[in-house]
Amino acid sequence: MTLRFALLGDPVRHSISPAMHRAAFEVLGLDAEYTARRTAPDEVGPIMQGADLAGGNVTLPHKLRAARALARPGAAVRATGACNCWWRRPDGELAGDNTDVGGLRLALSRFGFEPRGARVLLLGAGGAARAAVHALLEGGVSSVEILNRTPARAQALRDRALAHAAEADSAADTHRVAEGVRVVAAPHAGATYDLVLNSTSLGLASGDPLPLDLDRGAVRGRCGAAFDMVYAAGGTAWIRHARGLGIRAMGGLDMLVGQAALSLERWFPGRPAPFEAMREAAVAELASRPGPEPGDGSRPA
Ligand SMILES: NC(=O)c1ccc[n+]([C@@H]2O[C@H](COP(=O)([O-])OP(=O)(O)OC[C@H]3O[C@@H](n4cnc5c(N)ncnc54)[C@H](OP(=O)(O)O)[C@@H]3O)[C@@H](O)[C@H]2O)c1
Known part of the structure; x- marks a missing residue:
């Protein structure tokens, strides 16, 4: 069964996270997919709690809200009050981390x-x-x-x-x-x-x-x-x-790739993330994007 992961944020259209994670899934031979979903504030908790996702990432402006949705916040979430990575444990509870740290x-x-x-x-x-x-x-x-x-x-x-x-x-x-x-x-x-x-x-x-x-x-x-x-x-x-x-x-x-690699290792314990392949995918994706627009003050993870 394909495991599904998503990035929740708003905006997410310029995100390079899907490219990084897809490259990692391919290198590791994992049957998994990763998509970016533009998410309204009141959708964050319900999407995280829904059964269709095995886990995902959270970016602006939802990291604090995501922290509050967790049953099992990790130490970095408790320290920062912010969550950028979550997953469903085998017992069904939502766990999360702040892999930006x-x-x-x-x-x-x-x-x-x-x-x-x-x-x-x-x-x-x-x-x-x-x-x-x-x-x-x-x-x-x-x-x-x-x-x-x-x-x-x-x-x-x-x-x-x-x-x-x-x-x-x-x-x-x-x-x-x-x-x-x-x-x-x-x-x-x-x-x-x-x-x-x-x-x-x-x-x-x-x-x-x-x-x-x-x-x-x-x-x-x-x-x-x-x-x-x-x-x-x-x-x-x-x-x-x-x-x-x-x-x-x-x-x-490198911080962006690092938080993504650490997220992947939370979702798939025991599988070291292929940092260099993820970095290459990030660089290629970034190079293919147009530069920032005047006034476009946000680029999500
Ligand atoms: N590389 C990575 O992996 C990574 C990870 C996380 C975040 N980031 C980047 O870090 C940046 C901040 O993210 P965030 O989550 O901290 O955002 P945030 O919570 O919205 O904070 C934005 C910060 O920027 C300041 N700021 C915004 N506009 C300003 C201006 N015109 N003049 C002076 N200060 C201004 C704000 O100051 P005020 O408090 O005065 O509003 C605040 O300190 C974003 O660019 C994000 O993409 C990168």
Whole structure:
């Protein structure tokens, strides 16, 4: 029997996830299919609970809603409040994970970035930033400064990390988060960042401003590396800007492939995902797409 998986989101028309997963199913000889479904908010729970899908992924704007639909949220879902991958267990219960966390970890490792002890400037405080804060803290960074257009959202992100550490009942973790995670209005004078990580959606639409000018103000000459969660064929404008300044930089494609590969391994335990075949499919699919339209501010997983 063909196992069916789906990506739930809105919009999903530009998604490259079906191409990645179909390539993986073919390499692994799995009788499975993967489709992208444009999904309204009130359809998310019923579709996940319906019997016709064995599992799937969730993208904007439904990751928080999907987390609430799970009977068995994994540790990364409990930490972030967001779910991007779910599956039906043999007992029928819905389980889920946030594989953006592992996807980012995997991409940073391929980038050669060692998080332990690193000082990070995180741009953005949305759903992707939740995954980033969790992955960075787990990786042992020494500090994360959160810079967001809406400071209250950055504060909420910090509060969430703090509450999660307190729930884990670890005084050491709580202290580490309280000391290490800060909300900033701008990079401050004298700061040096091992990594500046863009988790805003800036760069999706042509004509977007840069998420941060790395050649101005306190950050000038003080940024060791740049990682952009946004991805584009040939690199985003911000990645090109960073490289132009001689800063080592990586876009979000490996993170995207990483979260997909980890999703596949949740659905098919014991079957290592064919990362390179999935990456090749993603690159080919991305290259075949027209560039972003002005004002088209979203590209789903
Ligand atoms: N590579 C991957 O695998 C991967 C995985 C997940 C997400 N992503 C990408 O990460 C990006 C963010 O996703 P998300 O789920 O976090 O979205 P989200 O929850 O909607 O958050 C968007 C973030 O971007 C900021 N932002 C939006 N427009 C802005 C503007 N004009 N100026 C300054 N800041 C602006 C928002 O700031 P405010 O809070 O002020 O609105 C917020 O911090 C998307 O591009 C997504 O495709 C990539």
